[in-house]
Amino acid sequence: MIATVPHPGIDAAIDDALARIRTRADSLGSGFTALAEALARAAQGGKRFRPALVSASFDAFGGDPRNASALAPVAAAFELLHTAFVVHDDVIDHDTVRRGIPNIAGEFRRRGLAGGADAAGSALLGDAAAILAGDLLLHEALRLVALADVDAATRERLFEIFDDAVYVSAAGELADVENSVVEDCADPEAIFDAAFNKTAVYSFSAPLRAGALLAGAGATSLDVIDRAGGRLGLAFQLVDDLIGAFGTAEQAGRESGGDLRESKRTPLVALARQTPTWPRVNDAIAVAHTGPIAVREAQRALEESGARARLRRLVAETLDDVRGMSADTSLTPAAGMLLRDLADAVERRVP
Structure with missing residues (x-):
């Protein structure tokens, strides 16, 4: 949609934030590790046009690429914000599939069923996982802004x-x-x-x-x-x-x-x-x-x-x-x- 090449550091900043969630999760239990992995999958495959808009606007207003250290993390924050909203929207809409595959709620419903939960229990687990995943993404988005070099x-x-x-x-x-x-x-x-x-x-x-x-x-x-x-x-x-x-x-x-x-x-x-x-x-x-x-x-x-x-x-x-x-x-x-x-x-x- 946007006729511009996004700043090359944006994808890396997104990946770093997702990797940080996974690293923190490793010491907090297998369920949380599974959540971090599901969250990373949820953040993949999008058009990422919101970060591209940040980059395009920066370039259009004559931003100096030599002073662009804050551009990638701020742009990445918008992608994490978007993913958080999407994850929460799926809970609101009771959706368990996105792009033809189980979303976070869908994955954790399956996890609940595999662990012996009944339908109501697995639905509760799926919704809880998705809500918490969205919360983590919101936190990481704001963290990127808080630590940006500005x-x-x-x-x-x-x-x-x-x-x-x-x-x-x-x-x-x-x-x-x-x-x-x-x-x-x-x-x-x-x-x-x-x-x-x-x-x-x-x-x-x-x-x-x-x-x-x-x-x-x-x-x-x-x-x-x-x-x-x-x-x-x-x-x-x-x-x-x-x-x-x-x-x-x-x-x-x-x-x-x-x-x-x-x-x-x-x-x-x-x-x-x-x-x-x-x-x-x-x-x-x-x-x-x-x-x-x-x-x-x-x-x-x-x-x-x-x-x-x-x-x-x-x-x-x-x-x-x-x-x-x-x-x-x-x-x-x-x-x-x-x-x-x-x-x-x-x-x-x-x-």
Whole structure:
């Protein structure tokens, strides 16, 4: 997604943090060693685009590679933060498989069953292992920032960036879950806020801002890159919602129409709720879990309601905002180009 080569030290910093967890685990029992190994597997195979954003922003703002000792650990911290959120999300969603193989919860459910636990006991063990693994990753992410080779003022500002990323993301996840379980559907504004908070800050605004900060960008530039990152993150999440409803199995990484099968209350559904055809859409989504024919009917109902077209327009408008911000005179030409490249990359994902 990002047309740049990540800093070569980032992968090493991630590997070092995971190795540290394993080293600490070796003296704390076989169960904890198994957790460290499962955690390392969970951290492998991702796109690692958040660390790449830190690196790309650093380069775009003219960061001096000779003074880049803090870049790798700070960028690595964003990948560990992301993995922690993913691990915790799987617990929230009761998922035991990721990318076609057992995730941490799934591995420890199997471990429990192999040790003689019943189904309830093995489920408890799986959830506990995943929660603790996410906690360890959060700790290691903050440890990397705490030990980064920066002056005290920069460290304080980096912690402010991470503080915002964690708090806003937690609020977004909680709101998303609450919106999905309460009887009354939240208003569209609340659903869009949850969509923004879940992803935009920790995945876009915070990494871009951190890289710019490490490069020595000024306050105005930092504000522009922060706002543009927020708009990019919102567009990215809205595209994810379109993919979750209309994307191919290859795009979604699971069966097509997964969000419809799960009756998720996404911005797409919120927009459909505002149309005269909502009763038909609602009825179609209610039975989408029954199979592919019902999924296709829900997709048709959403399409005919105009919600899909309206959400695609919102994505386009949001990305146009980013392109407008990219021309801000406080940005370097390379930073402006980075924002435009990212906007184009998000746009290419639209199903």
